[in-house]
Amino acid sequence: MITYPPxxxxxxxxxxxxxxxxxxxxxxxxxxTKKMIALGVAHSPETICTPLKYCxxxxxxxxxxxxxxxAFPSGMGTCRFSMYYELIRLIFEDMGYDDIVFxxxxxxxxxxxxxxxxxxxxxKSYAEVVAALLRGGIRNRLLDQVDEQLNFYRAFEVExxxxxxxxxxxxxxxxxxxxxxxxxxxxxxxxxxxxEIEVDLPSEIVRVVVVGEIYAVLExxxxxxxxxxxxxxxxxxxxxxxxxxxxxIGAKINPFIKxxxxxxxxxxxxxxxxxxxxxxxxxxxxxxxxxxxxxDGLIQLYPFTCMPELIxxxxxxxxxxxxxxxxxxxxxxxxxxxxxxxxxxxxFINMLKRKRMAKSKENN
Amino acid sequence: xxxxxxxxxxxKKKIVGIPRGLIFYHYPELFKTFFEQLGAKVVLSKxxxxxxxxxxxxxxxxxxxxxCKVFYGHIIDLKNQVDFLFxxxxxxxxxxxxxxxxxxxxxxxxxxxxxxxxxxIGGYHSRTKKHHHTPHLFWLFFKAGWKITKNPFKxxxxxxxxxxxxQQFKQKQIWSREKLEAWxxxxxxxxxxxxxxxALLGHSYVINDPVLSFNTLKKxxxxxxxxxxxxxxPEEIIxxxxxxxxxxxxFEEERKIVGTALYFLESGTIDGLLQLIPxxxxxxxxxxxxILHHAKKRPEFxxxxxxxxxxxxxxxxxxxxxxFVMTMKRKKFLKFKKGLSTEQLTLLASKTSEESAVKAQ
Numbered sequence: 001m002i003t004y005p006p007x008x009x010x011x012x013x014x015x016x017x018x019x020x021x022x023x024x025x026x027x028x029x030x031x032x033t034k035k036m037i038a039l040g041v042a043h044s045p046e047t048i049c050t051p052l053k054y055c056x057x058x059x060x061x062x063x064x065x066x067x068x069x070x071a072f073p074s075g076m077g078t079c080r081f082s083m084y085y086e087l088i089r090l091i092f093e094d095m096g097y098d099d100i101v102f103x104x105x106x107x108x109x110x111x112x113x114x115x116x117x118x119x120x121x122x123x124k125s126y127a128e129v130v131a132a133l134l135r136g137g138i139r140n141r142l143l144d145q146v147d148e149q150l151n152f153y154r155a156f157e158v159e160x161x162x163x164x165x166x167x168x169x170x171x172x173x174x175x176x177x178x179x180x181x182x183x184x185x186x187x188x189x190x191x192x193x194x195x196e197i198e199v200d201l202p203s204e205i206v207r208v209v210v211v212g213e214i215y216a217v218l219e220x221x222x223x224x225x226x227x228x229x230x231x232x233x234x235x236x237x238x239x240x241x242x243x244x245x246x247x248x249i250g251a252k253i254n255p256f257i258k259x260x261x262x263x264x265x266x267x268x269x270x271x272x273x274x275x276x277x278x279x280x281x282x283x284x285x286x287x288x289x290x291x292x293x294x295x296d297g298l299i300q301l302y303p304f305t306c307m308p309e310l311i312x313x314x315x316x317x318x319x320x321x322x323x324x325x326x327x328x329x330x331x332x333x334x335x336x337x338x339x340x341x342x343x344x345x346x347x348f349i350n351m352l353k354r355k356r357m358a359k360s361k362e363n364n
Numbered sequence: 365x366x367x368x369x370x371x372x373x374x375x376k377k378k379i380v381g382i383p384r385g386l387i388f389y390h391y392p393e394l395f396k397t398f399f400e401q402l403g404a405k406v407v408l409s410k411x412x413x414x415x416x417x418x419x420x421x422x423x424x425x426x427x428x429x430x431x432c433k434v435f436y437g438h439i440i441d442l443k444n445q446v447d448f449l450f451x452x453x454x455x456x457x458x459x460x461x462x463x464x465x466x467x468x469x470x471x472x473x474x475x476x477x478x479x480x481x482x483x484x485i486g487g488y489h490s491r492t493k494k495h496h497h498t499p500h501l502f503w504l505f506f507k508a509g510w511k512i513t514k515n516p517f518k519x520x521x522x523x524x525x526x527x528x529x530x531q532q533f534k535q536k537q538i539w540s541r542e543k544l545e546a547w548x549x550x551x552x553x554x555x556x557x558x559x560x561x562x563a564l565l566g567h568s569y570v571i572n573d574p575v576l577s578f579n580t581l582k583k584x585x586x587x588x589x590x591x592x593x594x595x596x597x598p599e600e601i602i603x604x605x606x607x608x609x610x611x612x613x614x615f616e617e618e619r620k621i622v623g624t625a626l627y628f629l630e631s632g633t634i635d636g637l638l639q640l641i642p643x644x645x646x647x648x649x650x651x652x653x654x655i656l657h658h659a660k661k662r663p664e665f666x667x668x669x670x671x672x673x674x675x676x677x678x679x680x681x682x683x684x685x686x687x688f689v690m691t692m693k694r695k696k697f698l699k700f701k702k703g704l705s706t707e708q709l710t711l712l713a714s715k716t717s718e719e720s721a722v723k724a725q
């Protein structure tokens with residue numbers, strides 16, 4: 001049985017991809033529980049970034065549940081993420097799991113991903129594996145689309161929980177659809193179905209963009225369901241970071257599709273001109289880009305000791321002042337509790353609402 | 365009336381400030397020689413002191429790496445006395461071996477935090493980028509030199525002389541394989557027990573900085589300990605040890621640290637390993653875990669990892685260092701006692717009791 005680390009709703013791409021290449025013995029861990037986190041913390045170094053602790057805990061739990069193979073990326077990058085594989089191997093040796101088969105690939109190189117999938121597949125040809133990878137990219141686009149609609153309609157829904165039901169249905173449909181034609185039909189179906197949800201829109205819609213380190217933004221188990229909490233305060237959310245930069249190979253080849261990473265880096269040129277790992281340039285670039293799109297505020301999420309995000313965090317106050325866009329940096333570690341961030345979140349959101357009301361009064 | 369030569373002499377020399385931190389310790393002679401050869405006056409910031417650190421703490425955030433907090437102090441020390449501030453953004457000159465991302469990002473943070481900086485001479489080079497080969501490095505040196513002199517030949521000569529000085533520095537610092545093997549296997553005997561041999565592991569900008577390292581090198585030598593640092597191990601030995609890992613360790617300095625540790629753990633002919641980790645160093649979290657994992661296989665080998673940050677008290681740090689050295693010294697002393705005859709033992713016992721009686725008075 002094969003398993004991989006949990007990655008929020010974007011993790012469904014891995015599940016669907018493995019099913020596509022013929023593996024039915026997939027253990028999908030949907031969300032890191034408190035028990036998993038405690039296990040990970042007990043066996044990981046203290047000052048390592050928090051995503052590793054979550055991954056170790058989740059993978060160890062997967063092994064306890066019967067997994068015998070683990071797929072995890074490695075490579076040579078700028079931040080610490082590419083060294084996770086080495087640490088996981090050592091930690092698993094210490095924990096006594098000696099007969100686990102590890103599959104690794106360099107996540108910067110799509111060719112490596114292709115080779116990995118070919119190895120994992122049960123007698124599939126290269127053509128079928130390439131089709132599975134392309135399908136994965138398209139699925140990721142659709143999952144992002146569902147999340148975008150979810151994070152807007154959930155803020156204003158009349159019947160509590162309806163939007164999440166619709167989103168859950170779509171997740172399952174995206175995982176189980178295989179034909180390219182059916183996937184492209186889904187693209188039109190998704191916004192239509194969400195528009196049918198009954199909403200109560202206020203006179204002024206406050207919108208917030210959430211950026212930062214990719215795992216902190218995409219994994220609700222790490223950011224304590226931040227998007228849901230913001231929606232419950234009647235504010236719409238957009239996530240600025242996506243897993244598409246690694247999975248969407250089709251978009252990389254297509255020159256007509258804008259690359260959000262490159263756009264963000266270009267916008268941040270004056271403040272952080274060179275790539276220093278992770279999503280640091282995007283954090284700063286997105287503040288500038290989303291201010292232009294009319295968003296009211298930016299929230300930066302990052303795990304404790306994340307090196308690139310600390311660099312961005314130190315530059316953010318100056319950019320925020322120059323562009324008059326409120327920002328808030330939230331740090332997460334393994335002890336993060338929902339109640340603790342709720343207070344700070346409410347304070348920031350209330351400030352944004354007041355600012356919006358004052359501006360609309362001025363205009364009237 | 366002033367002739368042209370007198371006019372040149374009366375023209376003030378341009379002052380270039382180089383902060384004494386981070387990349388300075390990787391290339392202590394290179395940049396200084398380069399700017400001096402061009403005719404500029406080079407001012408290094410003062411060596412780190414507690415006051416410098418306190419100044420740095422006023423502007424830095426809490427979660428910043430300890431070495432960066434001290435670096436801000438150096439910037440504050442320099443910024444009002446120089447015309448140019450030299451802040452290169454040098455990620456690495458190897459296809460995949462790189463330095464910590466702070467080396468790229470810190471100058472950008474400094475530009476954002478400080479409002480009254482002099483003109484910055486910088487430049488970004490990362491060999492991991494496809495078009496950043498040696499010509500790009502030359503181009504950056506030219507751009508930097510152009511701010512001091514408009515004479516291209518002078519710049520070329522300055523680059524050559526600076527490189528030569530840097531090669532000399534490296535030759536002096538890095539031991540040859542033979543020298544290392546000899547040191548590793550040698551028993552430093554005096555008229556008493558053997559001297560304790562320790563390998564000091566850490567980044568060069570931590571080990572050589574008096575505030576960041578709490579003067580560990582000096583203190584170890586005062587305690588009569590033979591020290592070799594991870595900076596002195598030759599590259600071929602490091603590369604051999606790296607084969608023990610499951611994937612490539614691409615942080616340059618962590619490679620040296622882990623390679624040194626694995627080399628000495630393998631042979632077991634030194635007495636202990638001491639690793640200095642600034643809090644919250646990112647790459648050190650990785651290297652410390654790898655070293656601990658391999659050290660567990662040799663439980664009789666003392667390994668200590670001391671975390672330092674701005675809240676570390678000097679007294680507490682010194683106590684732990686002394687305790688570590690005393691453990692190893694005691695082992696040496698017991699070994700020495702074993703090898704003595706009964707007569708020598710009685711002589712030694714009376715000598716030590718005399719000494720302790722004198723101390724008590």
